Amino acid sequence: MKPSISTSRRNILRMSAAAMGGTLLARQEALALEIPGTLGTPLGPYGDRSPFEKAVRWRRESKTPETGSSFTPLQDSVGTITPSSLHYERHHAGIPAIDPARHRLVIHGMVHRPLSLSMADIRRLPSVTRTLVLECGGNSAAEWAATTAPDVQRSFGLASCSEWTGVPLSMLLAEAGVQPGASWVIAEGADACRMERSIPLAKALDDAFLAYGQNGEALRPAQGYPLRLRLPGWEGNANVKWLHSLKLTDQPYMARDETSKYSDLMPDGKARIFTYRMEAKSVITFPSGGQTLPGAGVYELTGLAWSGLGRIERVEITADGGKTWTDATLQEPRLPIAFTRFRLPWRFDGREAVIASRATDDTGYVQPSREALIAVRGTNSVYHFNGMKFWRVRPDGTVTNVEV
Amino acid sequence: MWRSSAVVLALAAVVPLGAQSPASGVGRPATPEDIRGLGLAIAPDGGGLPEGSGTVAAGREVFATHCSRCHGPKAEGDVGPALVGGQGTLATAKPFKTVGSFWPYATTLWDYINRAMPFDRPGLLEPSEVYAAAAFILNLNRIIDEAAVMDANSLPKVKMPNRDGFIADPRPDVGHGAGGPN
Numbered sequence: 001m002k003p004s005i006s007t008s009r010r011n012i013l014r015m016s017a018a019a020m021g022g023t024l025l026a027r028q029e030a031l032a033l034e035i036p037g038t039l040g041t042p043l044g045p046y047g048d049r050s051p052f053e054k055a056v057r058w059r060r061e062s063k064t065p066e067t068g069s070s071f072t073p074l075q076d077s078v079g080t081i082t083p084s085s086l087h088y089e090r091h092h093a094g095i096p097a098i099d100p101a102r103h104r105l106v107i108h109g110m111v112h113r114p115l116s117l118s119m120a121d122i123r124r125l126p127s128v129t130r131t132l133v134l135e136c137g138g139n140s141a142a143e144w145a146a147t148t149a150p151d152v153q154r155s156f157g158l159a160s161c162s163e164w165t166g167v168p169l170s171m172l173l174a175e176a177g178v179q180p181g182a183s184w185v186i187a188e189g190a191d192a193c194r195m196e197r198s199i200p201l202a203k204a205l206d207d208a209f210l211a212y213g214q215n216g217e218a219l220r221p222a223q224g225y226p227l228r229l230r231l232p233g234w235e236g237n238a239n240v241k242w243l244h245s246l247k248l249t250d251q252p253y254m255a256r257d258e259t260s261k262y263s264d265l266m267p268d269g270k271a272r273i274f275t276y277r278m279e280a281k282s283v284i285t286f287p288s289g290g291q292t293l294p295g296a297g298v299y300e301l302t303g304l305a306w307s308g309l310g311r312i313e314r315v316e317i318t319a320d321g322g323k324t325w326t327d328a329t330l331q332e333p334r335l336p337i338a339f340t341r342f343r344l345p346w347r348f349d350g351r352e353a354v355i356a357s358r359a360t361d362d363t364g365y366v367q368p369s370r371e372a373l374i375a376v377r378g379t380n381s382v383y384h385f386n387g388m389k390f391w392r393v394r395p396d397g398t399v400t401n402v403e404v
Numbered sequence: 405m406w407r408s409s410a411v412v413l414a415l416a417a418v419v420p421l422g423a424q425s426p427a428s429g430v431g432r433p434a435t436p437e438d439i440r441g442l443g444l445a446i447a448p449d450g451g452g453l454p455e456g457s458g459t460v461a462a463g464r465e466v467f468a469t470h471c472s473r474c475h476g477p478k479a480e481g482d483v484g485p486a487l488v489g490g491q492g493t494l495a496t497a498k499p500f501k502t503v504g505s506f507w508p509y510a511t512t513l514w515d516y517i518n519r520a521m522p523f524d525r526p527g528l529l530e531p532s533e534v535y536a537a538a539a540f541i542l543n544l545n546r547i548i549d550e551a552a553v554m555d556a557n558s559l560p561k562v563k564m565p566n567r568d569g570f571i572a573d574p575r576p577d578v579g580h581g582a583g584g585p586n
Contacts, residue, residue, distance in 0.1 A: 063483050064523065093526060106434045106442060114434035121431045175430060186445050192527075193520035194443035245442040254448045254509045256516040260501065263570065269495030271506075273570040279579060368579040376578050380499050386579075 057086060058153050066094035066192075069136065071157030074285050074304065080331065080339040081131070082160035084215045088236075089222045090136050090158070092257075093193035096242055100218075100226035103190070105172075105210070109247035112177030119212065119226050125167045128209055130232065131338045133306040135159040135278045137235030137262050140385040143370060144378075147389070147403045151289040155389065155401075159281075159306070161339035164230050165213030169246075170205045176248075184252050187229050187238075188245035197238045198252035199231065203276075207232050210243060233308030233337045234276040235383070237262050267378035278308030280367050281386040282315055282342070282359035293397035296350040301328075302343045307361035312340040314360040319346060321354035321390065322369075328357070336362075353393040354402060446515040450560030453514065456531035457555035460548070463540025466533045470522045479544055484523065488544045491565055504545025508570055510562035513538045514554075535559065 055076035062068050070089040072082055100119045108114040139158035142149050149155035173185075178201070185204045188196040199208070211230045212219060219225040224241030231239050237257055252258070252274070264272040282305035287293055305312045311334050316325040328342035342357065359367045370387035392402035446452045458466075467479070474484035481487070490500030499505075503513055518534045520526050529537065539554040548554075548562060 067523075093520065093523070104438065106438045108434050108439050108442075114439070115431040116434040116438045117431035125428065125430060175428065188443050188445065194526070196443065196445065196519070245445075247442075247445055249447065251447060251449070253445055253515070254512050256507075256512055256520070259509065259512055259570070260503075260507055260516075265494060265499055265501070266571075267495065269499070270569055270571045271494075272573050272575075275573045275575065277573075277575065279576065365576055365579050372578050380497075384575075 055086065057088065058157065067092050069138075069158060071153050072160045074152045074157050074159075074283070075288050075291065077285065077304070080161055080304070080341050081215065082162060082339075084162065084217070084220045084223065087134075087160040087162060087214075087220070087223060088136065088158045090138075090236060091191070091222070092195050093191050095221050096191050097221065098190060098226060098242060103226050103244065105227060105244055105246065107172060107176040107246045107248075109186070109249050110179040110182035111173075111248050112179060113175070115172070115176045117172070122167055122172075122210065122227065123212065125171060127165055127167055127213075129163060129165045129213075130209075130230075131161065131163045131335050132230065132232050133159060133161045133278075133308075133338055134230075134236050134239060135281075135306070135308070137237055137275070137278070137383045140387075141382050143385045143387060143389075144374070144381055147370070147401055149289075150401055152283055152285050152389070155289075156281075156283045158236070159304075161306070162214050163216065164209075164211040166209040166211035166227075166230060169208040169210055169229070172210065172246075173204060173248075178248055181250050182248040184249045186245070186247040186249055186253050186255075187240040187243060188247070189224070189240045190242040190244040195240060195257060196253065196255045197240055197258055198249075198255060198274075199229070199238060200274075201248070203231060203234070231276070233278060235262065235278055238276055262383055264377065264381045264383050266381070275384055278384065279386045280307035280309065280312070280359045280361040280365045281305070282312075282357040282367055283389045284317075284355055284357050284391060287355070287393055287399045288391050289399055289401045291399045293348055293393065293399070295397060296348055298345055298347050300343055301346040301355065302341065303357050305330075305340045305342055305357065305359035306338060307359065307363075307365065308337055309361050309363045309365060311336045311362040312359055313362050315340070315342040316358045316360075317342075317344050317346075317355065318358075319353045319355050322356065322388075325358065348393060348397070350395055352395055354390055355393060356388045356390040358388055443519045444515070446511050446518075448509045448511050448560070450511060450556055453511070453556035453559065454531045455556065456535055457553050458532050458534070458536025458539050459553050460536075460539045460543040460550050462532075463536035463538070463543070466529070466537045467540050470529065470533075471537065474523060479541060487541050491545070494566070494569065502545070503541055504547060504565065506566050506569070508564055508567045510538065510542060510547075510554075510559050510564055513541060514559055 055073040057070035059070040072088045105117045136158035183201050185199045211228045227243045229240045229243050284303040286302050305315045315328045317328050318325050328344040331341040334340050373387045390402045392400050476482045479487040487503050490502045490505030493500045535554040542548045
């Protein structure tokens with residue numbers, strides 16, 4: 001007798017599950033066959049991604065894992081939003097566990113009314129939501145000396161884009177009443193090292209806000225839960241996490257993280273200080289280093305562009321090492337200071353191609369070549385590298401880093 | 405582009421005329437106790453430095469007890485960075501940035517030790533121990549002599565070798581006005 005269809009389906013399931021030892025993974029892989037009649041897993045209170053998805057942050061091995069960076073897998077990203085769970089991290093003394101019911105923000109120094117605010121106080125106030133890129137001032141730092149990072153994650157992955165929600169800092173400063181003569185705000189976090197940065201009052205009064213939300217939920221602990229200073233377009237480090245103190249002063253405090261670190265050393269031995277802005281930048285994420293094209297044919301070349309100064313107006317692509325350029329299509333809406341996805345159908349004809357992208361923002365700033373940056377700033381700047389990134393697509397379809 | 409001033413105006417609009425300043429009365433007055441719970445913030449003119457003092461000799465002991473296991477016995481660097489050397493290297497192909505060669509203010513050294521060190525126990529050191537550790541590191545770099553005593557008065561007066569080594573951000577310095585490949 002011919003077995004019924006459903007029986008044979010069950011046999012396939014049973015056989016495949018048995019072959020894998022009946023583990024959870026085996027059951028999940030069996031379900032992936034999408035055979036009707038097989039119940040899936042029950043509803044859950046908080047979602048996980050598919051076990052087939054493997055993209056993770058990368059970080060260097062360290063004897064002190066509480067300090068360091070983890071890099072967003074840009075090569076695996078689609079669209080323009082970085083999942084909170086894959087947002088890059090940079091910590092100096094670990095991630096503190098903070099009870100929001102006990103957290104307070106104190107505004108003090110040169111103010112008429114020193115204030116202590118609970119999270120409930122802050123959440124009562126009128127809020128704003130903005131989609132914004134956040135980029136570490138040290139993103140692509142290794143590119144100054146040599147373009148040796150093998151993939152886009154390790155060379156450009158200290159940049160991520162989220163939707164942030166919070167309260168304008170100008171509103172809270174109005175509550176506290178800034179005294180005449182105040183010109184800086186010293187922001188301090190509640191992490192173990194009490195990380196601090198000096199912020200010009202003008203930025204605080206312009207578009208700075210105190211974020212408690214990220215991508216539709218509370219900030220992740222690694223992103224500053226319960227409260228983070230957000231300074232649109234400015235380097236990540238100045239966006240102080242676990243914010244608990246804002247002190248109004250008449251001078252910057254020359255903190256370690258704005259003198260010894262996050263300052264840009266020039267060839268003449270002078271260092272640029274208070275270099276907060278992140279300039280226009282872009283990178284091709286497919287095809288990119290470490291990936292392989294399965295053969296000749298048409299592919300969608302794609303990547304991300306952003307600028308700390310404004311909106312991305314144009315992204316050009318070269319496939320001949322910079323000799324000729326073609327405009328890519330930009331995904332709308334193009335939001336200022338946010339990831340902009342660009343795309344271009346591209347025919348890989350099986351011959352070597354050297355590809356790169358070049359972004360232009362609405363201030364007219366054009367992403368420079370690495371050579372143009374080095375000609376002015378040398379190779380010891382460490383911070384604020386935004387040069388073009390070239391990848392070599394070999395005849396066999398493998399993609400590698402390339403120095404041009 | 406979004407500007408917060410519009411939001412402030414919107415908030416003001418819902419507050420009855422003649423309402424007391426501040427606009428919404430959110431939060432409560434910060435008390436001295438609230439402020440004591442924050443990190444000490446030290447200005448480059450020494451503002452915020454607490455009482456206490458430390459000698460180079462005392463700093464040698466503090467360093468051996470709390471610092472040398474990461475920074476090396478002579479502050480030459482290990483798991484933690486080197487804290488000594490590098491003067492005269494900043495304009496070379498291999499700049500060596502340390503407290504002695506790069507840091508512009510001695511107050512930053514006190515502030516950073518106080519808020520962030522030792523790495524695994526930030527805030528462990530008493531103010532006088534922080535003064536002493538700073539004195540020892542400054543002496544290692546030949547910035548102060550062996551007999552110097554660091555306190556709220558003397559520390560801000562220390563002239564760091566690279567005090568004048570920092571310049572304002574001139575960007576955009578590259579990337580403007582380029583039509584073709586830049």
